[in-house]
Amino acid sequence: MYKYILTVIAILLYSSTIIAQQDPQFTQYTYNLSVINPAYATADLGTLNLGGNYRRQWAGAVGSPRTFSFFGHTPYSDNIELGLTFTSDQIGEEVIEINEKNINADFAYVLNLTETAKLSFGLKAGVTLYDTAFSGRLINPNDPAFADNVNQVFPTIGAGAYFFTDSYYVGLSAPNFLRSTQLDDTVALTTQGREEIHFYLVGGYVIPISDTFKLKPSFLVREVKGAPINVDVSLNTLFYDRFELGASYRLNDAVSGIAGFRITPALKVAYAYDVTVSDFSSFNDGSHEIVLLFDLSLFGLKEGYKKSPRFF
DSSP states (O other), X not given: OHHHHHHHHHHHHHSTTTSSOOSOOOSOGGGOHHHHOTTOOOOXXXXXXXXXXXXXXXXXXXXXXXXXXXXXXXXXXXXXXXXXXXXXXXXXXXXEEEEEEEEEEEEEEEEEOSSSOEEEEEEEEEEEEEEEOOOSSSSOTTSGGGSSOOEEEEEEEEEEEEEEOSSEEEEEEESOOOOOBSOOOTTTOTTTTBOOOEEEEEEEEOEEOSSSEEEEEEEEEEEETTSOOEEEEEEEEEETTTEEEEEEEETTTEEEEEEEEEEETTEEEEEEEEEEOSGGGGGOOOEXXXXXXXXXXXXXXXXXXXXXXXXX
């Protein structure tokens, strides 16, 4: 019973209906930047970048969260990049008690500052589909605050900036500025059921050690009202432009191992495993995350191209 209670508390703290940490988190954030920053751009004309990410948070815990994201983006011209992102965040097992889907279109305008440095400004707009089906396993539906299920649609508007070269990048963004109220019980959840604005700061730098070996330290900082600042620090290594190994640390939360393999020049797969280091470590079996990336040449414009090292 004690383990079940702690599991439920942890799930609720993760949930978008209870406190400020509402957006899903990713260990391999470097491959998912367009989800959090609409200004993220490749500036690689003639290439459609596609990617998917599946994360099982806290495997073995009751009703552990599951997150899926998908993105696609491509330069429309030398200065304009267009994209589409989708995320699905679920809590629950046999019955999905909380299900949030985000569908957004991205627009980025890229300025050529020098021959190698670019600055991009982006806008993100779309909708959030928010559904609940409180069954009593995670949340008691007899509680007046959760007596009625929710099925609502909310608009989203976000913005970001992204500076990049072939060897480093830094970005600042807020994927959604609108503070929609998802649960509006005037007695219990007036403030707790409201979407809060999430701010993201990301950066990374590629250090070439030799012709066949590169290092890339990177970081992600997330800040949202009502929750501690979330910090991820990562160090990835790339061998022969094909094999990747890395490690990541999320402040007061988890230590992660990362492995990736570029199957072909256009197809890459990567996997991360998180070991929880917080007090919740005894009540879950860690988190699993897998990423699949695919670059599609449009109209035969790109043949045998080589990606910038900052993408590894």
